[in-house]
Amino acid sequence: MGEIIKGKPVADAISEVLTAEVNDLKGKGITPKLAIVRVGAKGSDIAYEKGALKRCSSIGIETEVKEYPEDIAQDAFIEELKKINQDKTVNGILIFRPFPKQLDEEVIKYVIAAExxxxxxxxxxxxxxMEGDKTGFAPCTPTAVIEILKHYNVNMKGANAAVIGRSMVVGKPVSMLxxxxxxxxxxxxxRTKNMPEVTSKADILVVGVGKAKMVTADYVKEGAVVIDVGINVDEQGNLCGDVDTEACVGKASMITPVPAGVGSVTTSILAKHVVAACKMQNNL
Amino acid sequence: MGEIIKGKPVADAISEVLTAEVNDLKGKGITPKLAIVRVGAKGSDIAYEKGALKRCSSIGIETEVKEYPEDIAQDAFIEELKKINQDKTVNGILIFRPFPKQLDEEVIKYVIAAExxxxxxxxxxxxxxMEGDKTGFAPCTPTAVIEILKHYNVNMKGANAAVIGRSMVVGKPVSMLxxxxxxxxxxxxxRTKNMPEVTSKADILVVGVGKAKMVTADYVKEGAVVIDVGINVDEQGNLCGDVDTEACVGKASMITPVPAGVGSVTTSILAKHVVAACKMQNNL
Structure with missing residues (x-):
């Protein structure tokens, strides 16, 4: 029987380190600050925002929520974003996406200050x-996957890892990481043929496709570590992942649950990136 | 016995299409132009440049070589590059790398006009x-790999492809493509463990690591297509690839030679990108 590995201990461990770092920074007169940029008030955005604010607050990171009307014009939005870029008190910016349709993500993504x-x-x-350049910020969710693997001492070096999904949100970034x-x-x-045949050779299996309980036991190698990035609602209206956890836990050595798995770690990665951004911006 | 698939027929086919396209453009008063930027006069750069100039000339693409002294200062080089960016007669820019050490690639890469x-x-x-956004230009060598596979009607959809190497020059880009x-x-x-075990399951094997004849028959699945991106000099002083072609040709269904394989296709991809850039810049 495999171990269900939860996100909370990972998030707590990261938060503990960050809290000490932020204390150090405050001793130097520096307080890291995150600006959250939200257009409209979508439920899922607000739920994530609430978690992010709570996490940052517990670590000592300042936050500011910039809410804009659902119908803000692109030029006006870009102007606002440029102001936040230039605001020296802000170290990190999180922008909720997708945008309402008058805002062109393909334009706006070039506006946010990379640092x-x-x-x-x-x-x-x-x-x-893609280059493996660690001066950049990888997206929070794929980074959370790596942090979970590290926290539970899963050996990645030379391991065979399979990733199901090739999105820019999960699959491609987690593959690069x-x-x-x-x-x-x-x-x-x-389009993968005989997917279970391919994935059942993997020591580490990461799944991020958005298909409820798609991954069954035949996808999993005996003793594999399974990381489930999906968040779906099943037929009974309950939250579930892309992995059929019950069916796979017997075969896996470790498996993340949904909820309480990867999703619990992302806000601590966000906080970690804000602190890292703050340090870089202060040449520390 | 597998077929040795050469690059020349691929390059010729691409050139033929491009020649017609360039003729069309010229009918509209537009001549595509490539600027080649070279610092110093390294033998390998000059050899590639010679091939590129010949290819462009045969297709009808104008070229201009901008040679700068080996010891050009970074600021001066950036100024020159900005001028080429702004030169409306230039549609495509190829810059030879690596640079001499006073020039910081990490700075200069942000200067070249993306279009x-x-x-x-x-x-x-x-x-x-990485995003699979086709408005961008992938690097020429990995693109040549894909064009060779297409030319020889190799099915990629749903195929198991293995890539040996994870460089930004070959491995990572070809994986994304x-x-x-x-x-x-x-x-x-x-760091891959038991590499032959992994690669011998692949229908398509692409190798780009820079190790002479590293890939032997045990790396190759019976009937696989093998694309050799390496260019090395063997113990006898002859050019050879990363694949031991003689040892693998019996097992592969198709295999590219070195020389006369992938390397023969890159300049036609370069020309293709120049024509595509020219069309985009003219809203065609």
């Missing part, structure tokens, strides 16, 4: 991610 | 490559 872009919206950070950790990485997706 | 950056030096094009073609992609590298 404050703590969730990899800017193409500059996307390029750094696993590669940085020296895993041999196989990227699977909707 | 003229036909060999993926700019982080904007790196990000587009294979993913765009809907292959299931496994990225192997120096």
């Amino acid at each position: 404050k872009d703590v969730d990899c919206f800017s193409p500059i950070n996307v390029a750094k991610l 696993l590669l940085n950790e020296n895993a041999t990485v196989t990227i699977c997706h909707s | 003229k950056d036909v060999d993926c030096f700019s982080p904007i094009n790196v990000a587009k490559l 294979l993913l765009n073609e809907n292959a299931t992609v496994t990225i192997c590298h120096s």
